[in-house]
Ligand SMILES: Cc1cc2nc3c(=O)[nH]c(=O)nc-3n(C[C@H](O)[C@H](O)[C@H](O)COP(=O)(O)O)c2cc1C
């Protein structure tokens with residue numbers, strides 16, 4: 001973890017995961033401030049801060065909270081999304097491990113603002129270590145009266161909330177918010193059509209808000225410092241700090257908390273020590289495996305906030321930056337990513353179920369040197385037919401990197417296909433037939 005940046009979420013304090021240390025460092029001051037305000041005032045403050053969700057979609061958190069129905073007798077729920085299964089994303093688990101009480105405090109503030117009495121922290125099943133970290137913190141907070149009935153005495157206020165740590169079974173699709181709800185209800189993790197949106201019909205048919213772990217942890221400094229001060233950090237339209245997860249061909253990989261809008265080159269070279277053996281960067285993915293890539297020669301001057309990245313055809317996503325050096329086989333990377341999405345597709349909608357399989361199949365034959373140049377355009381066509389035609393955004397997440405890598409590195413795909421052409425003629429000379437032409441017809 002880095003020692004620079006404003007440290008809104010990951011301060012470098014020894015044993016901060018212990019409640020007494022958290023309390024000594026201003027823990028629950030933000031919540032005490034929040035309960036002196038009305039719930040509408042808390043929502044207005046979060047809206048004014050322009051905090052945008054850290055789960056990938058970058059939607060306004062205050063706005064999302066304001067969608068929750070008020071003054072209704074039905075139970076309402078908060079689901080905290082800690083599934084974090086996208087390749088290249090590994091930031092939320094840092095909060096579970098190093099600063100779980102800040103997440104609990106964020107949950108208390110969100111719960112108070114929306115009148116929610118039950119919250120579920122959904123963590124991917126395989127993340128045993130982080131499930132334990134979070135469960136230990138929740139148990140400690142219950143015992144000390146910072147969650148549950150005893151909160152009334154601790155804070156001198158009638159509001160209480162219960163927090164349940166829930167272990168998922170381990171599927172990327174369960175990070176998609178409607179699928180997460182199906183999984184929490186005990187069903188197969190199938191995404192649902194929207195509308196109805198979770199604020200109207202969520203968990204067990206009741207109004208529900210789903211927020212990312214980092215999003216809720218960030219609410220604490222917003223309440224502490226006020227929306228105006230928070231907005232001064234980072235990019236104007238996407239303010240605050242981000243937990244950037246840097247992986248791949250980089251000397252100092254890790255999670256770095258830095259303002260939004262930080263120069264990508266500053267992160268990669270000044271803070272992360274550049275690429276091993278001083279190799280050139282061939283490509284980077286800026287926000288987890290589903291985001292379109294950038295070429296190494298495009299990264300100069302690029303700022304890491306959603307609006308800056310949108311202007312150049314990609315997105316901030318989860319701020320999981322994946323670095324690929326000059327020796328990287330781009331066709332192989334694209335195939336690997338396509339394999340992941342094909343494997344993780346829940347199979348409910350045809351364009352995603354079939355299209356992801358087709359993309360993997362075509363890429364596999366290009367990778368093996370058995371493709372034709374039509375295959376490259378076929379891939380683009382399959383990607384376009386998936387995008388926007390599915391129940392959930394996994395379809396888009398599968399299509400974007402395939403299209404992005406072809407658009408940015410078509411030469412590498414062409415080179416693989418050209419090799420194939422000479423291979424075919426060689427076989428013909430020797431009187432053998434290659435079967436790849438038949439394969440092309442089948443997809
Ligand atoms: C396939 C898929 C996987 C997702 N996985 C996650 C995840 O692991 N964690 C997360 O917070 N959001 C994930 N999301 C986004 C959620 O659907 C949702 O937008 C987010 O949890 C909302 O929280 P936020 O507004 O605080 O960002 C995923 C979306 C899709 C389509």
Ligand code: SF4
Nearest residue numbers: 346348349352390392
């Ligand atoms: S887009 Fe894919 S993952 Fe999402 S519902 Fe359809 S088949 Fe399932």
